[in-house]
Amino acid sequence: MMSNLFSIFDPSTNILNLSLNWLSTFLGLLFLPYSFWFIPNRHFFVWKFILFKLHNEFKTLLKNNYFQGSTFIFISLFSFIFFNNFLGLFPYIFTSTSHLSLSLSISLPLWLSFMLYGWINNYQHMFIHMIPQGTPSILMPFMVLIETISNIIRPGTLAVRLTANMIAGHLLMTLLSNMGSILPSYLIMFLIFTQILLLILESAVAVIQSYVIAILSTLYSSEVN
Template identity: 85%
Template structure:
């Protein structure tokens, strides 16, 4: 019996007192056969189509002619978050993206690298970005303060957005599944149908959140160039 509702997210898997929960971040690679990387097949062609579309979209935002190869960083980020989100939908697999220690590490490292690159190489552009064009002189100090605060909280909002969306769906599925013991057979069939629909919704959320986090990171990066 769970001590509290959030105990489903607690790390619990271990062998010889060594925690293996965070190995779920690479467990998605084990589901792919070795031939996937060498022999063209439908899955490989489908994934290549997705990455090609993402590449075309990201290079527009990142000024690809100036920063060649930068799109691969964000395509890798999208793939990494997507794999972890999907792995968390399987039973008994630790959902790493539902923890702030995971999502905040990703967002904070990206944000710090963007800020260091921007202030070292394009400090004039970074100063100009703090004051929107056409701002009255009397409001300039307030705009600088507002833009600075909004810039500082960006990694936190990215991390909380991903974590909250992953936790919300898992908690809803857990709450509904815990009521199955006290339901009759007719209501139990109805509950299973609802669970399947929610699982499909969570699959869509896993894709959407991966895309949203990646697009926002790309936009934050484009502001430093």
């Protein structure tokens, strides 16, 4: 049994004093260029269909902000998080998206670029967005304060949502697997069946979280203009 339950998320494992765990972040890139070297197969067409559907959805969400190629950043964000979440379900592969250092590194620059673009190019719209239409005059200062706080914490909520969901499922699977050594033999099959169900659930969470991050980022960008 592990001395520390959170050791599965420890990024400090090293070989020859080199921290190699974070290299798992780039494993997903190995899946991307295969379409350029092989004859297109069913996996390629399925992935192309998914990206095409995402492109249409992001294009609809962006509305007047859409221009040719503007959905690529959100499709790339979805692909990057999806591959990292999914690969983290395999044994001995470090889940980099379970750390705030990575999730904040994604959400904070993205949100900051949206804010800088909005306040520099269209500050009147940004001010108007802080006060919902029909707000009484006496409540306007409070609404500005509330909207400002909710806007500032957006990158934090994006990062914490992704990190918390990835940590929760991994911890639950680890706790159940550690019970295998103390359970009687007739309960082992039930434990294996439960682990399989949890693995399916975590696979769904990996897809859903990458989709949620991409959708929310698209919605935040559509508000700046």
